[in-house]
Amino acid sequence: MALDFAVLTCCKQMTYDVCSLAKELVQVTKKEIVKSISDKTGLTQLQIKEIVQLTFDGIIETLLEEGRVELRNFGVFQVKSRKARKARNPRTGRQVDVPEKFVVTFKPGKEMEARVQVLEDAAVEKAIDESRRAQPGPEASVERQSDDHLGSNRDAAERRVDPTQEYRQLGSPDAKRFD
Numbered sequence: 001m002a003l004d005f006a007v008l009t010c011c012k013q014m015t016y017d018v019c020s021l022a023k024e025l026v027q028v029t030k031k032e033i034v035k036s037i038s039d040k041t042g043l044t045q046l047q048i049k050e051i052v053q054l055t056f057d058g059i060i061e062t063l064l065e066e067g068r069v070e071l072r073n074f075g076v077f078q079v080k081s082r083k084a085r086k087a088r089n090p091r092t093g094r095q096v097d098v099p100e101k102f103v104v105t106f107k108p109g110k111e112m113e114a115r116v117q118v119l120e121d122a123a124v125e126k127a128i129d130e131s132r133r134a135q136p137g138p139e140a141s142v143e144r145q146s147d148d149h150l151g152s153n154r155d156a157a158e159r160r161v162d163p164t165q166e167y168r169q170l171g172s173p174d175a176k177r178f179d
Contacts, residue, residue, distance in 0.1 A: 034048045073112070074109050074112060078104070078105050078106075084097065
């Protein structure tokens with residue numbers, strides 16, 4: 001089933017609105033999306049609410065009929081089957097049969113992943129900045145050195161490891177981002 005052009009153009013605006021609202025990392029409701037789009041387009045919230053609902057309904061109908069909805073630069077919704085399996089009831093320990101079920105999966109598009117990566121990079125930078133602030137700076141060790149004629153505090157400051165180095169030493173798969 002093909003979605004109407006107006007609904008698709010509104011969907012791109014929804015993508016930007018959801019991403020801008022997500023920067024605060026709060027739960028975003030459909031009402032907030034509608035209000036944001038309404039403020040930007042000048043259309044009434046009632047009109048936007050209808051477009052947003054038509055978009056969601058179109059995605060659901062297409063998933064039911066086709067099993068896959070691909071929205072460029074946003075992502076891919078897909079219906080996948082989970083095979084029947086045997087599991088254990090955690091309370092009784094008895095084995096139970098779990099029937100086959102269908103689930104909707106979402107794989108983000110490249111543009112969305114890039115925007116989310118910016119959030120992750122900012123979080124890493126913030127953590128590095130906080131760890132640097134937690135460590136006494138070289139000024140503090142120079143002040144202490146005037147009392148210590150052996151210079152051991154200066155040597156300790158020179159041995160201090162940069163947090164990015166610690167990250168690399170831990171063998172993190174994300175370590176290459178610092179290179």
